[in-house]
Amino acid sequence: MKALGKIGFALSVFALISPAILFFLWTLSLALKNEVDNMAFPPVFIPNPPTLANFAQVLEKNNFLQYAWNSVIVSFSATGLALLLGVPAGFGIAKSKASRAAALIMIARVTPGLSYLIPLFLIFQWLGLTGTLAPLVITHLVITVPIVVWVMIGFFEGLPAELEEAALVDGATIWQAFRHVALPLARPGITVATILAFIFSWNNFIFGVVLAGRETRTLPVAVYNVLTFEQVSWGPLAAAALMVTAPVLILTLIAQKEIVTGLTAGGVKGG
Amino acid sequence: MSLALTDTQTAVKTGKPNYARNYWAFVVPAGLVVAAVILLPWVFTLVMSVYEWKVGSDPAFVAAANYQRLFTDERFGWAVLRTLYFTAAAVFFPMVLGVAAAVTFQKNFRFRGLARTIFILPMMATPVAVGLVWTMMFHPQLGVLNYLLTSVGLPPSAWSYDAVSVIPTLVLVETWQWTPLVMLIVLGGLASLPQDPYEAAKLDGASNWQMFRHISLPLVWPHIVVALVIRTIDALKAFDTIFVISNGGPGTASETLNIFLYQTAFAYYDMGYASAVTVVFFVLILLVSLVLFSVRQRTSYQ
Known part of the structure; x- marks a missing residue:
């Protein structure tokens, strides 16, 4: 019973912070993917391979x-x-x-x-x-x-x-x-x-x-x-x-x- | 000289020097700046609100005409109603979630500091940057949110691209962003509570809910009201994320007072009318704050 309460509490903490985590992870994912992957549907979640080209483009252009x-x-x-x-x-x-x-x-x-x-x-x-x-x-x-x-x-x-x-x-x-x-x-x-x-x-x-x-x-x-x-x-x-x-x-x-x-x-x- | 003399006299009377009157010099520089950048614009706005003035032409005195125009301007009326609708929702959800989060973060657990830091990141992040990323997530065809909805069997939404769903969508962003501030203020209240009532209640076999309902809530009520006032003021004047995500659209479906004010002043350059809008907007905010503060004075939680 006590263990169950602990798991429930951990889940509620996770539920509270996950909107922030998911948002910033998705931002990072968008920033590290090439254009083809960003426009793909269903979306590509993990950049493979991750690229810094987007950052370079922002800084150059x-x-x-x-x-x-x-x-x-x-x-x-x-x-x-x-x-x-x-x-x-x-x-x-x-x-x-x-x-x-x-x-x-x-x-x-x-x-x-x-x-x-x-x-x-x-x-x-x-x-x-x-x-x-x-x-x-x-x-x-x-x-x-x-x-x-x-x-x-x-x-x-x-x-x-x-x-x-x-x-x-x-x-x-x-x-x-x-x-x-x-x-x-x-x-x-x-x-x-x-x-x-x-x-x-x-x-x-x-x-x-x-x-x-x-x-x-x-x-x-x-x-x-x-x-x-x-x-x-x-x-x-x-x-x-x-x-x-x-x-x-x-x-x-x-x-x-x-x-x-x-x-x-x-x-x-x-x- | 005379000031020093007065001090000595007071010192003789009370036995303790009274330095209070000498501290004004510390406030003068900041006072001058506040007067220049905060009060002066206010006087200017009040004066301009009785003039008809489009940038490029000479101002003409029109007395109360700008204010009369507000009553017949349907776009303004809708903006007021929309602002109230948006504010009601953008206060309710962050308040409920913020209090729940504060109760959670009151407990001691491993990684509490880290979890709390992550939780407050949305309110510290640059609103414009946040708004741009949300816009990409809301995209009806390519956005990640509709993919997530459909993959669990829910119908996709048009999010900020549809007149009906745009305000709930903006409320969602506002809730994501500002729940942390409510949490921090309420958590500050919870942290200052004495521990004895909880221990006594536990001995009497009270449940967590009963302890929250009958101990935490009444004691922390003043903090909740402060959070409520601050959240209401902020929701009334929300601008950045609305401007970036929908810019008042589609059409005027999410044009709140602040967006309407921006359009009037800096798209149409109708400065006289915009000044009148500003005055009414400020009075509205002031009224709402006063009502909420008087609620705080009168109702201590039972």
Whole structure:
């Protein structure tokens, strides 16, 4: 009876994770097969022999590396700026218990990304910034700043106040107490905030699809625009999809503990 | 100087320095950026919603005409109904499955960490990439899903290529993608529960279901409501996968409010009207969130 329960439990775990496993295995299968096998019916499940030709084709034919570089610049800048702005803000809000400021941040979480885009699109056009990466970095702050502030509020609230107060009593300025006492203690929080901000910036599609020009596309936009419009066949499309999402999947596997902590706390998500 | 003086005065009164007011400087830089990229666009949208403005021509003040137009625009009305239909289903299934998954992952078992990581991969993966692969799987003739259906004796489906099945298909993708977030939030609640009630219940011979129903569920209810609110907001504003998989089609069969908004603003460049749509959309989201939060305030689980 107990063994039966154990088997039942193992089956339910398997049932929960199999949709994810099957999906990514099928993506891999599409990416590693030649075109004949991809168009075969019944489908060929195991690539035989597996080929890297699809990956090579994606890298050769399109400006894939250019788009990857755009993505790297946008996501790193938006995450870096958000840390510079958001970590002190999280500290300030947590210490002064300004729940209204926190609520204001939540508005960003609730608003559909598209609603920022109409005015920002017009402003960027007016400023002549379209065609550069600046509009993308700026709009990605809409995603990254709230994530960083939200995660950091939680972390700074959890820190014991005594250490900082001791520093203040000893004559340190608030800035010194923040810089030398609170900040080092909050390092795990900063890691969580960095990872989440980076992932949701990297994944963002909606801002790029409106604001990016031919040369400034980020990877998600490029995969959607270039590949689908050129009617590329399934193999290269799956290979490109895999390459776009691979950094995020690898980061999730490495930093799953931090990601779970961050998401459990606030349920943050951008866009 | 005056600030320091006030601090000393407070310190004298309470015996403990009050530094609260000095922390505003930390918030200013982020506050300015939030104002520039979040609040400014909001003001702009509110103003534009009372103008008729197509890109390339001068804006003309039309008062409430854009809002009146919403009431007579059938395409907008259908988009609202579709959004509600999609949202109801895209909240229900992830909630049920997410709570079930959280209860499963609450137990300690070998490879739990790995299983949990695999389980959350769909929500971390890039939505556009995911949407493209789903599209290939949904292909009526060559897709792997119809092969799997027919090989177990079920009729094939037209998935996202048919007006009736497109929304259930999109709900399927949304459920696959966002059940993990519900699971994580509820699991966070379950992890913080005390163990004593379970031990006492076990001694009294309670079954697993009884323990879930009478101990876990009432205690973790606030977390379930938080997950419900977050899931509802996200489902209302779902965009990426719908845009990639069906782009609102076939025809307008899966055109939700967010897709309608995109079309109005960036296909027709009808910015004034799109601004009015944005305002109504935001009010709808705000109303739904407020209703759900007030439910949370009033009903603690019995």
